[in-house]
Amino acid sequence: MMGRFSNPVLTKELKLRFRAFKSFSGLMFYLAVLCIFVTGFLLIYTQFSGTAFFRPSDSFTMFAVLSVIQMGLVMFITPGLTAGAISTEREKQTLNILLTTTQSSTQIIVGKLLSSVAFLVLMLVAGLPLYSLVFLFGGVAPSQLITIFLFYLVTLIAIGSIGIMFSTITKRTIVSMITTYGAMIFLAGITGFLFFVGMSMEQMFINTGGPQQNVTPFSPISHFWATINPGVLMVTILYPEMATSLESVTGISMPVWIGYLIFYVLLTAFCLFIAIRKLRANMKTNR
Incomplete structure (x- = not known):
């Protein structure tokens, strides 16, 4: 029963990644x-600043900026870890050997x-001790920290799947x-730029619309660009009043x-589906 759910590719990758010195050097740089x-x-x-104490508002500011910096580091590191997952195997000429094993394309991806x-x-997780300083000074609810980390997890999985997809459909790691x-x-x-452009055009249309000036704003396209932007979601999580402002500007009441x-x-x-389908595409064509 356990053999059905085992993944030898995952086991091998975990051993190689966590035994490599560059992994722990990267972790050290991240924490530094x-x-x-x-x-x-x-x-x-x-x-x-001339004061020897921390106010809860200052602690929340540190939490907000630390969350943004950590998100930026995660988004910067994730493509480097996943964009060469398959293309590196292809460049080393080990992909064909991996494909001849009993592992399915789904297990490999x-x-x-x-x-x-x-x-x-x-x-x-290694950065959690730094967040403990925030709780020491107060000003942040534990629910906000949990929400932020769930947001991190969803985002890095999505970016990782994009990297895996491009690594599968391209032949060179640098291109991926x-x-x-x-x-x-x-x-x-x-997406943030498109959101501001859309809202500017909507405001321009309202200002030049004459009788339509009293019409409630309704901009689903701009709301969509704001919804898929990680920065907008981060701001609405840290400052819930910004979600209300976004709703009043776009006219859409659905939470971000x-x-x-x-x-x-x-x-x-979608990205994982494309990666799984394209992994053995050349083998099927050659047949």
Whole structure:
């Protein structure tokens, strides 16, 4: 029974990844960046500001900025871990050997993805002691921390699945990494730009509409761009009043996290489906 659910690819990838020195050096760099930020933040708000105490509002500010920095690091590291998962095997000429084993395409793709996700989860867990300083000074609810980490998990799985997909359909690792980073930039940056452009056009239309000035704003396209943007969701989680402001601007009452969850779950499923279908595409063609 246990053999049916075992994944030798996942087991091998976990052993290779967690035994490699570069994995722990990357983890050390990740924690060093967070420690430098926390230390600098404490110095600025205690010694340099002339006060020797921390207020709950200052603690929440540190939590908000720390969450944003950690999200940025996760989004920067995830493509580097997943974009070369299959293309590296192809470049080393070991992919054909892997495909001749009894492992299915699903086991290979899922094993590659979960091994990368496991390392990223380790990085998030390793940063928890730094978050304990926030609870020491107060100002942050435990539910916010849990929500932020669930948001991290959904996002890194989605970005990881995008990297796995591009790694499968491209032949070179560098091309896969570029396209994955491009998709990440689109989701994190260009969607925000499209949201502001859409809202500007909506406001311009209302101002020049004459009798339509009293019409309630309704912009589902702009709301969609805001919904799939990780930064917008982060802001609405940290500052719930921003969700109300977004609702009044776009005219859509659906919470941002619902649309975000639906979109990224569907995106993950689509990317994994494409990766599984394309993994053995060349073998089927040659037959």
